Amino acid sequence: MTTVIFVHGISNMPEKDVLIHHWYSALATDYAGNEGIDLKTSAHLKSVHWADIMYAAPLGLASIAESSELSLESTGALLSGGPDLGEVDDAFLRTFAENMNVAPEDLLDSERLPLPSDLSGIEAEAIPLPWFLKKPLMRAAVRDTHHYLYNVAHSPRPGETYKVRDVIRRRFVDELKAAETRGPIILITHSMGTVIAYDCLKNVPDCPQIKHLMTVGSPLGLSEVQTHLKPGYTRQDGYAYEKIDLRWVNIFDPLDIVARADPKLRDDYLKSGGEVVEDVRQNNGGLWTHSFTKYAPKKTMRDVLRELL
Numbered sequence: 001m002t003t004v005i006f007v008h009g010i011s012n013m014p015e016k017d018v019l020i021h022h023w024y025s026a027l028a029t030d031y032a033g034n035e036g037i038d039l040k041t042s043a044h045l046k047s048v049h050w051a052d053i054m055y056a057a058p059l060g061l062a063s064i065a066e067s068s069e070l071s072l073e074s075t076g077a078l079l080s081g082g083p084d085l086g087e088v089d090d091a092f093l094r095t096f097a098e099n100m101n102v103a104p105e106d107l108l109d110s111e112r113l114p115l116p117s118d119l120s121g122i123e124a125e126a127i128p129l130p131w132f133l134k135k136p137l138m139r140a141a142v143r144d145t146h147h148y149l150y151n152v153a154h155s156p157r158p159g160e161t162y163k164v165r166d167v168i169r170r171r172f173v174d175e176l177k178a179a180e181t182r183g184p185i186i187l188i189t190h191s192m193g194t195v196i197a198y199d200c201l202k203n204v205p206d207c208p209q210i211k212h213l214m215t216v217g218s219p220l221g222l223s224e225v226q227t228h229l230k231p232g233y234t235r236q237d238g239y240a241y242e243k244i245d246l247r248w249v250n251i252f253d254p255l256d257i258v259a260r261a262d263p264k265l266r267d268d269y270l271k272s273g274g275e276v277v278e279d280v281r282q283n284n285g286g287l288w289t290h291s292f293t294k295y296a297p298k299k300t301m302r303d304v305l306r307e308l309l
Contacts, residue, residue, distance in 0.1 A: 002186060002211070002309065003179035004039055006047040007172070009191020009217070009292070010258070011140040015058045016049035023047075023188075023292060027305070031297035042309055044182055048175050048196070050168045054083075054144055056156050083143045087154070092146050092224065099222045099261050102138050137290070141258060144192055145219070148199075149228035165199075172200045176208040184211035184245075186308055190292045191258055194218035195225060201243040202232030212308040213240070213248040216295050220269070221262030238269035239276050247308065248277045251301050253284045253294075280304060 006023050013019050024045060028036040039045055051058065085093060085108060097104040147154050151165035179185050187210050189197040194215040200207045219225055226233055232240075239248065252263035262268070266277040282301055284294040295301050 001044060001182055002042065002184045003044040003046055003182055004186050004188060005175060005179060006045075007187065007189040007193030007197050008047070008049065008051065009193045010144045011051075011137065012055040012059050013049070013051040014060070016047060018058075019049065020045055020047050023296070026293040026296035027302070029297065034297060034299045034302060037302055037305055037309075043186070044179070046175055046179060048168075048172045048193070050171060050196070052156065053162050053164055053167055054147065054154065054156060083140055085139060085143055087152060088142055088146045089150065092150070093142055095224045096142055096145065096222070097138070099224050100138060100141070100257070101261060107135065107139055107142060137257070141192070141219070145195065145225065148192070148196065149225070168196055169200055169204055172196060173204055173207050176210070177206075180208040186210065186212045186214070188214045188216070188305075189218075190216045190295075191219070191290065194220055195229075198240060199229055199232075201240040202229065202238075207243060209243050209245055211245050213244050214305065214308065215248070215250045215265070216292060216301070217252065217256045217259045217290050218250060218263075218265065219258050219261075220265055221259070223262075226268065235268055236270050236273050239271035240269075241271050241276075249304050249308070250277055250279050251282055251295060251304065252279065253282055253289045255289045256284070258290050 006020060008019060008023075014022065024039055028038050028040075030036050093107070094104045097107055146152070147164045148168060149165070151163050153161050154164050155161045176185060185208070187197050195218075197213065197215070198220060201210070201213070226235075226238075232238075248269075250263075250265045252259045254260055254263060256263065263281075264279040266275040266279050269277050280300060282295065282298050284291075284298065286294060288294065
């Protein structure tokens with residue numbers, strides 16, 4: 001039987017089982033005439049959960065990065081200014097921020113931004129996204145991505161220190177090894193989770209093979225990310241053909257603030273110079289287009305997932 005493994009993205013998250021149920025529900029619920037996909041009847045559901053390596057305690061509610069709609073109740077944890085960037089290499093911060101079309105100096109300012117008492121006046125699809133929303137997510141993206149790619153020794157809680165990349169790689173590989181005994185593996189990865197999955201598939205020799213890879217809202221198009229995915233990554237032969245048996249499908253919304261700087265991956269991850277990654281555009285709608293639970297209900301993503309299953 002197929003195993004579907006979810007890999008979550010940037011920022012803090014609920015506990016592992018809560019997040020698996022959150023993603024499952026986002027795919028299973030009927031939406032605007034789109035029939036849901038009940039993965040529990042067709043696959044084993046697992047996840048690579050890494051938020052506890054970066055954050056002190058899990059969220060009681062879904063974070064803004066995973067919530068389907070913006071609400072004051074669910075965004076409080078992130079709207080405190082975002083994580084401290086004091087450990088982030090200055091050159092990485094500046095290059096990453098410029099890739100994301102954000103001023104590095106603005107991200108370094110950790111002042112908490114005022115939260116409007118009423119969000120109803122914010123126009124959907126606002127471009128640019130209101131800074132009080134964009135800033136904390138960008139700080140989380142910079143810090144989480146940096147600590148993974150630089151293998152920073154990070155202490156999320158007193159008395160606990162983790163070499164971030166080493167520990168997350170081992171969790172990823174162990175989860176896949178446990179799953180490969182049950183049958184084919186499909187990876188559904190979101191945001192920073194796409195970076196983790198690609199790095200492990202391309203740079204960890206004992207990582208098992210998978211049947212399909214789905215990347216959603218991915219920052220893998222950013223040059224500053226690609227630089228730190230070597231030695232496995234090269235543009236001409238970046239496709240992880242050694243580990244992906246069949247298809248790599250990349251789902252993106254052009255207004256997704258994490259992916260939109262370079263949302264298409266087919267020209268950055270070639271196989272012997274040829275394009276093989278399948279880029280699929282999807283319009284999520286609403287104010288917050290990066291959320292996995294904005295991608296999951298749409299017909300485009302569900303049609304692709306049905307094909308992979």
